[in-house]
Amino acid sequence: MSEPIRLKVNGDVHLVAAGPTDSLLDVLRERLSITGAKRGCDRGECGACTVLLDDLPVNACLVLARRVRGASVTTVEGLRCGENLHPLQRAFHELGATQCGFCTPGMLLSAKALLDHNFTPTREEIRTAISGNLCRCTGYTKIVAAISVAARAIALTKELGDGARTASSSEHDRDKSFIGVVGRRLPKIDGLGHVTGATKYADDLVLPRMLYAKPVYSAHDHARIVRVDVSRARQAPGVAAVITAQDVPENRCGLTVKDQPVIADDKVRHRGDVVAFVAATDPRAAAQAASLVAVEYKPLPAIFDPVESLRPGTLTIHEPGNLVPFNASGCIRIRRGDVNAAFDAADIVLDETYRTSPIEHAAMEPHAMLVLPGPTGSLTIWTPNQVLFTRAAEIAGILKLPLSKLRVIAPPIGGGFGGKNDVTHEPHIALLALQTGRPVKYTWSRAEEFIASSVRHPFVMRHRIGVMRDGTIVAKWVDTTGDAGPYANQSPAVLTVHCIFSCGPYRVPNISIEGRLAYTNNQIAGAFRGYGVVQAAFAVESQMDAAAAALGIGPLEFRKRNALREGDTSPTGQPLAGVGIGECLDRVADALERDHE
């Protein structure tokens, strides 16, 4: 099937095997080990695999390798000019345009394609040129600025010759004293790796005799499992192992509530539940075998709304009910003062219910993991996980191995935002490695990120605020319900933080907050940048504006009157010091005033 094609990559001529459906990205990464082009979606949506094909930027994942035989390809590895960094690489590094670095190679090549024919681009031209390259870290501001600076450096070089190369030297070159390192705009110490393609993320790692894994996910939102038949999958070509629930030494996991099967056994509770996992000699064989796993289900009604989930008589997702049982009451409560009396005395009382949506982290790097079995039953696991030591202990518990048998390594992570906070498929890959005695790798597809990774909790939040005519807040009552998805996971901690922050940065003498979590058949909810506060802040600050309007006071003035001050306490009674909210309000107000002058 494979036939050799001639490709010139970064000036080197390669004769490389390419199958009829192999993409240019497959050939670069898997055959030539040129990993600078990143696999972020494999659908031409994210731009992380952007390379130059005869000087034009293309998504390498969309280009069939055989269609470009004889072509000249430039990847990020070919961007340097001899020993010198390309002005774009230098500017990205020095001006903070690279954070996780996963989008950086593609971004650099799209920018190069622009600057090759236009070294005086406008801001709009820059923004358009890189609009096919997604970045979840930077907000693009520093990327656009870096491209502008690089363009000027290139323009200067063209006018003045190579002597002008140092024109873009950054301010840290001027500041060589070794005190005052704290407070300095030092470029990231790993930034040069990002701009040259040297940084190796989990999916860039390769081991000899490596197998590729593939999961079988639930076909239903909620169903009883009648039978799982893996016999045909086991016979499929290239298959080395297939595991199901009975292969998992400890098949219930969870941080506070042990409610989650590693591989589903009695029931599936959302589309992201794993029913079986396959390892084979190449990704296509693994996918083929996974499709041969036959699962018989008895579908059950599914519940997607957290409030409905908690109504009496609703079908239960877990026994005995859908209230997540993370403590004796299943609630977080924060109380101080006398809210009822305060509401009675208040001049104005507002009451509103706010809702938020489930949100995907959408880090540019999909989850990827690689497990190497050692000769004595030990395992080395490379996984881009944000909470290494706690997760290592959880994985050891699932595998029933002493922690000393596990070494867990986090390569540089291509964006986390809380989405790489949980144990995901590490135990499955570890079991496949133990069964086969071979290294096993698994890289998620973008679709799996949406189905099987965690999302930001949707919350339904009823907020009531009581204020006096003079603009003082006297009471706050909050009743809030978080959608945990089918397993408790980190939801209790998210709910706790959510409740603590449900009065915002304001002085409230009388408080009653009660929060709970509901199981649903939605995606599993988990840690996400802001950890429950994003939702609370939406309710708090929306109601602050509504209250200010009801009082006829400006929203800024209303916030200033009620902002926490030095020596105040938080809703949980925690003493506060170094309270910056007043100064933040003043700084924004000053900036807006200056704009109007």
Next chain:
Amino acid sequence: MLRSQDASSAVVELKQDGSIVVRVGSVEVGAGTTTVAAQIAAEELGVDPEVVTVVFGDTETTPYDGGTVGSRSTHIMGNAVRAAAREVRDALYQTAAEELDVAPGELEARDGFVRVRGAQDRGLSIADLAFLTLYDRRRIIIGQGMFQPPTGRVQLSGGRAGFRRDATIMDAETGQGNPVAVFSYAVAHAEVEVDIDTGIVDVLRLVVATDCGRAINPLLLEGQLEGAIAMGIDHAVRENTCPETTPDRHLTLDLTEYAIATAADIPEIVTLIVECPDANGPFGAKGAGEINVILPGPAICNAIFDAVGVRITSLPATPEKILSGLSSQRSGGI
């Protein structure tokens, strides 16, 4: 924003050539955690950050860490690195004090040298001190540091003060307790344009002030602040993995339907850094990774209300919700 999670620890080692290796169990998600670790170690030891290498994220070769989450690394890991670097500095002072025949308290470390304070000609380079300590005194120079926010400290049985493993430090009925390691603060002002025919919200500009305590690295801090605002704008007007709930529930499965912002979608973001130091933070630093993401949702929805009088109570603020709000406004006015 920072939560009281368990500890971070760090090991700092001085190599024979005067270079420094910092080992932390934190990981590098892109936020610059390892750069901050290098800066803090370099500051304490008075060396060029270029001679500092950071080894991270390996349960076998790096010490325990509670996770690179919760805006905790600069504050908690930073304190651990600082403590470990101070142990190395103290060991260097010991050797230097013996060699220079002064008390360790008279010494200072800066620009790659340990010198007698006020006598700039009396000093030894850190590389020389490393050699003298390793080969003359046959002592490796390793410092260790550990930091756990004081908020987790409770009375254990027997009256001893300590840290409870379950970290349940709020009263079950009243929630009273000190569960938060350190608070950061932020304020945002949003300017929007709403198309009343299509319901489309164009976010024009955000002015944002953020207090994360002392900025260890303003370049990287700006990156966190800008990135979180961009993400928050997406949350406010676009993102929802389950856009259809009735009649057929539908999940987004790709980045075309789940369209996060491109460079062309990002409005002007003005970030202002406010530095109200935290007494427990390394050099006064708080946490910075998360705080700004909470701002755009309410700021944008409040701006929408200010522009067209429609109060959005469920995120995201889609054109459908705005049109429906405008339409009920009109019918209410009849």
